[in-house]
Amino acid sequence: MFYCPPPSSSLSSGAYGRVYSALLLGEDVAVKQMDVPKSIHDRCVPHDIFAEITILDKWKADARICRLIDYGVDDNCFWIVMKRYKTSLKDWREKQTKTLEENLPLYPLPPSSLSSILLLLF
16 A cells, blocks of 8 residues: 555545645655545546646646655555645635735746736736
């Protein structure tokens, strides 16, 4: 088995799976666990999982993106191990009270990215 976190370390759960906190080589990590489909009627998550891993891996050098540490699969689950942050993206987004335009200066973006975002807005 790749990793079996204790139930008490659960951070959240939802339609796609569960997220646990763990300690890996002295570093706080979040372990996302998603069940492998057992039958044709089960939710098919491999495409979503591989898309997430591909995106995290592509942008791994960007400090603005969650850091992918490892991933794997065993007979029962797919696993994604990421750096653990003080808050979830959902909680952080819900706390944003300003508009996107007002928040843009908070995110250091290359000029090409900034112009692309502005074109989408206007």
